[in-house]
Amino acid sequence: MKKILNNPADYVDEMLDGMIAAHPDIYAQPSPRVVSRAGGATQGKVGIVTGGGSGHLPIFTGYVGKGLLDAAAIGDVFASPSAEQMAESMRQAHGGAGVLRLYGNYGGDVMNFDMAGETVELEDDIASTTVLLADDVVSAPPEEAEKRRGVAGMVYAFKIAGAKAEEMADLETVTAVAQKTADACRSIGMALTPCTVPQAGKPTFELGENEMEMGMGIHGEPGIWRDALKQADAITDEMIERLTADMPLASGDHVSILVNSLGATPPEELYIMYRRAKARLEGAGVSIVSPLVGRYATSMEMTGATVTLCKLDDEMEALLKAPCHCAYWTVG
Amino acid sequence: MGFASSDLAAAAERVARKAETVADELNVQDGKLGDGDLGITVSKGWREAASVDLPDDLGRAFLELSKAFQRVSPSSYGTLVATGLMAAAKATKGRKEAGWDEIGPILVQARDAMMARGKGELGQKSVLDMVDALAAAADGLDTPAPLLKAIDTAATECLDAFRDKPNGLGRARMFGEKSIGLDDPGMLAARRMIDGLLDR
Numbered sequence: 001m002k003k004i005l006n007n008p009a010d011y012v013d014e015m016l017d018g019m020i021a022a023h024p025d026i027y028a029q030p031s032p033r034v035v036s037r038a039g040g041a042t043q044g045k046v047g048i049v050t051g052g053g054s055g056h057l058p059i060f061t062g063y064v065g066k067g068l069l070d071a072a073a074i075g076d077v078f079a080s081p082s083a084e085q086m087a088e089s090m091r092q093a094h095g096g097a098g099v100l101r102l103y104g105n106y107g108g109d110v111m112n113f114d115m116a117g118e119t120v121e122l123e124d125d126i127a128s129t130t131v132l133l134a135d136d137v138v139s140a141p142p143e144e145a146e147k148r149r150g151v152a153g154m155v156y157a158f159k160i161a162g163a164k165a166e167e168m169a170d171l172e173t174v175t176a177v178a179q180k181t182a183d184a185c186r187s188i189g190m191a192l193t194p195c196t197v198p199q200a201g202k203p204t205f206e207l208g209e210n211e212m213e214m215g216m217g218i219h220g221e222p223g224i225w226r227d228a229l230k231q232a233d234a235i236t237d238e239m240i241e242r243l244t245a246d247m248p249l250a251s252g253d254h255v256s257i258l259v260n261s262l263g264a265t266p267p268e269e270l271y272i273m274y275r276r277a278k279a280r281l282e283g284a285g286v287s288i289v290s291p292l293v294g295r296y297a298t299s300m301e302m303t304g305a306t307v308t309l310c311k312l313d314d315e316m317e318a319l320l321k322a323p324c325h326c327a328y329w330t331v332g
Numbered sequence: 333m334g335f336a337s338s339d340l341a342a343a344a345e346r347v348a349r350k351a352e353t354v355a356d357e358l359n360v361q362d363g364k365l366g367d368g369d370l371g372i373t374v375s376k377g378w379r380e381a382a383s384v385d386l387p388d389d390l391g392r393a394f395l396e397l398s399k400a401f402q403r404v405s406p407s408s409y410g411t412l413v414a415t416g417l418m419a420a421a422k423a424t425k426g427r428k429e430a431g432w433d434e435i436g437p438i439l440v441q442a443r444d445a446m447m448a449r450g451k452g453e454l455g456q457k458s459v460l461d462m463v464d465a466l467a468a469a470a471d472g473l474d475t476p477a478p479l480l481k482a483i484d485t486a487a488t489e490c491l492d493a494f495r496d497k498p499n500g501l502g503r504a505r506m507f508g509e510k511s512i513g514l515d516d517p518g519m520l521a522a523r524r525m526i527d528g529l530l531d532r
Contacts, residue, residue, distance in 0.1 A: 083402035083411060111411045111449055115402060118418055122395060122425070 001201045003301075008198035012054045012076055019061065023327045026065050033085045035061040036071040036092040046165040046174045047071065047093025050103045050158065051086050051113060053078040055197070056218065058328035059154060059297045060103070067324025067331070068162040069102075070095075073116075077197045077300075078219050080108035086116035090126060098127040098171035102157055102178050104150025105134040129171060131178040133157055135185040135308065137246045138215035138224055151218050152260045152297040153185030156310040156320070159329075163322035177319070184311040186247045188239045191216040191262060191304030192229065204302075214238065218262065218299045218306070232269065236276040239307045244284075247311060251285025254317055256292070258308040263298040265305050270294065273305060290320050296328070334431040335476075337393040341386045343529055344397060348382035350528025351375040358524065362517040365504040370409060370517045374525075377405040377413060391425030394418070408450065408502065409518055412459060415449045416442035433474035439467035456500035457511070459518035465490040466522075480530060487523045491515055 005011050016035065020027045028038045041047055050060045051073035061072045070093035073081035081089075090099045099120075101113050113130065120126040133150030140147040161178035169177075191213050194203035204220035207213060212230065215223025230238075249255060259274045261267070270293050281288055289312055297306065312320065323332030355371030362370035381400040386393040398417035401410050419442040424430045430438075443463040447453065452460050469486035473479040499511040 084399055108408060111408060114449060115411055115414055122421060
C-alpha cells in the first residue's frame with residue numbers, strides 16, 4: 001500500500017480535521033464524524049442530511065454548505081456511520097422544520113439511518129423523511145430498480161433538493177423534489193485500476209494491465225464485462241447507450257450530465273469523454289444544461305469514470321442553477 | 333408487579349457478562365457463515381449497554397440500551413438488536429413499570445420492527461425466527477419464573493427446528509446448502525443472551 005497517511009486507523013478523523021481546518025467558513029464538526037455547516041442549522045428551513053462511508057470525497061461531507069446539505073454523518077472508509085452519528089447529524093440539521101435523509105441505497109446505511117430517524121423522533125420530536133438514490137443502472141435490472149446502488153446521481157439530488165429547501169419549502173415539498181430528482185438520475189461507471197482501503201491494505205480488486213471493467217461499482221462491485229481497454233469514444237458511447245436504454249430521452253429533453261472521475265482519472269480524460277457524450281446527446285436532439293466535469297464522487301485513488309444523466313423539468317433546471325457554495329462546488 | 337428500569341439494568345449486566353464469555357464461540361460460529369465478528373458485535377454492544385446509567389422512565393431506559401448498541405455496533409446484527417430495543421422503548425414510553433404479560437406483545441412488536449428493518453421474513457433461519465418463537469412462548473404469561481422457563485425452552489426448540497434448514501437471509505444466504513446442519517449465528521447469540529438472563 002502506497003498512501004500518504006499516518007496511522008491507517010486515523011485516516012478518516014485526520015482527513016475530517018484537515019478538511020474543516022482548511023474551510024472553517026464552510027464546515028464544522030460539532031461531534032466526532034458529524035459535519036455541519038459552519039453556522040449550524042437555519043431556523044425554519046428543512047434540514048437535509050446525508051451519510052455514508054468515507055473514501056468518496058467530495059461525497060458525502062464535502063457537499064455540506066449553503067444551497068446544498070446541512071449536515072452529514074461519516075463512517076470509516078466504505079463503511080456505514082453508526083446510527084448514533086446519523087441521529088446527531090439530524091439534530092444538527094434540524095431548524096424546526098424537519099429533516100430529509102438523502103443518501104445512497106446501501107443496506108447498512110439504510111438500516112442505520114432508519115434507526116436514527118426513529119431515535120430522533122422518539123427523543124427529540126424531529127419529523128423526518130427519506131429519499132434514497134438508486135441510480136447505478138448496472139447494479140440491478142429495471143424491474144428491480146429499487147435494489148440499485150446509489151452513486152454520483154446523489155450530487156444532483158443534493159443540489160436540487162438543497163436549493164428547494166433554501167426557498168423555505170416545507171418537508172413534504174423538499175422530499176418530493178428530492179424524490180423526483182432521484183428518479184430522474186441514471187449512472188454507470190467503468191474502472192481501470194482499483195483503490196486500497198487503508199485499514200485493509202490491499203486493493204479492492206485486480207484488473208490486468210490492459211484491461212478495463214464496464215459497469216463497476218464505486219466500491220469495486222463487479223460490473224458487466226471485463227476486457228481489453230477500448231478507446232475513449234467507444235467507452236463513452238457504450239455508457240451513454242446503456243443509460244439512455246434505461247431512461248429513454250426524446251428530442252427537446254433537457255438533461256444535465258456529470259462526467260465524474262473516480263479519483264485518479266485526470267480532467268483531461270474526462271473532457272475527452274465529455275466531448276463525445278455531448279455530441280451523442282445533442283445528435284439526438286437533447287439539450288445539455290449545466291454540465292459537470294470533474295471529481296464529484298470518488299473512490300480515493302481508483303482510476304475510472306462514471307457518467308450520470310439527470311433529466312430535468314423546468315423546476316429542477318431552475319433549482320440546479322440556483323446559488324450554492326461548498327468547498328467543491330459553487331454556483332452563482 | 334411488573335418490571336422497572338432497575339430490573340432492566342440488572343438484566344443488561346447479566347447478559348453483558350455472558351456475552352463476554354461467549355464472544356469467541358459466536359465469532360467462530362459466525363466465521364462459518366459470515367465475517368466472523370458477531371461475538372465482537374454482541375459483546376461490545378452489551379458491554380456498552382450495561383455501562384449506561386438508565387433513567388427511571390422505562391421507555392427512555394430501553395431507548396438508552398438501543399442507543400448503546402447503535403453507538404458501538406453499526407453492523408446489521410447490532411442494528412437489529414437496537415431496533416428490537418427501540419420497539420420496546422416505544423411500547424413502554426412514559427411509564428416506570430411494565431407488566432410481565434407485556435413481554436409477549438413487546439416481542440411481537442420487536443419482531444415486526446426487526447423484520448421491516450432487516451427486510452427479512454420468518455422461516456429464513458435468522459434471529460427473526462428466534463424472536464418470533466420467544467414471542468409465542470411468552471404470550472399470556474404474567475410472572476417472571478414461568479416466563480423465563482418458557483422462553484428458555486422455546487430458544488432450544490427453535491435452534492433444533494432450524495439447524496437442518498438452509499439460511500435464507502443476509503450474508504449466510506450465500507452459503508446455501510452448506511449452512512445445513514449449522515446453527516444460525518444470530519439465533520445462537522440470542523440463545524446465549526437468554527443463558528445470561530438465566531445466570532447460566
